[in-house]
Amino acid sequence: MLEYNSWSTRLKALRCKLFGKTDFERWTDASEFEDWEERTKIIARLVPPGARVIEFGAGMGKLQRHLDPSCQYTPSDLVSRGPGTIVLDLNQRPLPDLTAHAFDLAIFAGVLEYVHDLHSFIEWLRQQSPACIASYGCAAHPRHSLARLPETLRRAGAGWTNTFTETELICLFADAGYGLAHAVDWHTAEGDERIFHFRDND
Numbered sequence: 576m577l578e579y580n581s582w583s584t585r586l587k588a589l590r591c592k593l594f595g596k597t598d599f600e601r602w603t604d605a606s607e608f609e610d611w612e613e614r615t616k617i618i619a620r621l622v623p624p625g626a627r628v629i630e631f632g633a634g635m636g637k638l639q640r641h642l643d644p645s646c647q648y649t650p651s652d653l654v655s656r657g658p659g660t661i662v663l664d665l666n667q668r669p670l671p672d673l674t675a676h677a678f679d680l681a682i683f684a685g686v687l688e689y690v691h692d693l694h695s696f697i698e699w700l701r702q703q704s705p706a707c708i709a710s711y712g713c714a715a716h717p718r719h720s721l722a723r724l725p726e727t728l729r730r731a732g733a734g735w736t737n738t739f740t741e742t743e744l745i746c747l748f749a750d751a752g753y754g755l756a757h758a759v760d761w762h763t764a765e766g767d768e769r770i771f772h773f774r775d776n777d
């Protein structure tokens with residue numbers, strides 16, 4: 576089990592980022608999965624009937640059972656989570672071309688925080704899907720503020736390898752051609768986590 580906020584966890588996250596590696600050890604072990612079902616249900620309610628959906632970092636693929644039966648669901652993750660999984664490390668470069676699947680919507684629940692280079696990732700994503708629903712634990716302190724460094728270290732204590740405020744995240748998506756359609760909050764005892772719905776600007 577991950578030791579949250581320990582120095583070994585922080586150093587592992589920083590090492591992964593520095594060397595472009597992914598923490599396979601953590602995610603291959605299904606006992607690392609916590610109860611994120613409430614977030615899953617919130618996301619499912621945002622998905623229109625009939626959508627062709629790919630879920631990146633799908634985990635145990637619980638989203639599928641909350642979607643309208645008319646949706647087509649494809650799970651993707653670091654390791655196979657069952658039949659039909661597209662096995663893909665979001666930190667690998669180059670990323671593959673998935674356009675033949677003609678996905679309408681890409682979903683990320685608790686995943687973007689582990690992508691080292693979010694900028695190039697979102698550029699790639701925009702070619703793969705015209706819309707995206709993503710949760711993200713936003714940073715509080717903007718780039719160039721003194722508090723950013725300790726905040727980045729705290730995030731690394733959860734294994735997170737990037738740090739963006741909400742405004743910075745929305746700008747990243749905007750640079751790739753996605754506009755924010757709307758956002759909802761997932762309320763937890765530890766605080767709120769925002770879920771963003773982006774759509775292409777075309």
Ligand SMILES: C[S@@+](CC[C@H](N)C(=O)[O-])C[C@H]1O[C@@H](n2cnc3c(N)ncnc32)[C@H](O)[C@@H]1O
Binds near residue numbers: 663683689690
């Ligand atoms: C916090 S879990 C969330 C699982 C699922 N989305 C949910 O909400 O129940 C993070 C998921 O992201 C996947 N993941 C982490 N790093 C990844 C990477 N570099 N590429 C692809 N998937 C990754 C893990 O394998 C895991 O399934």
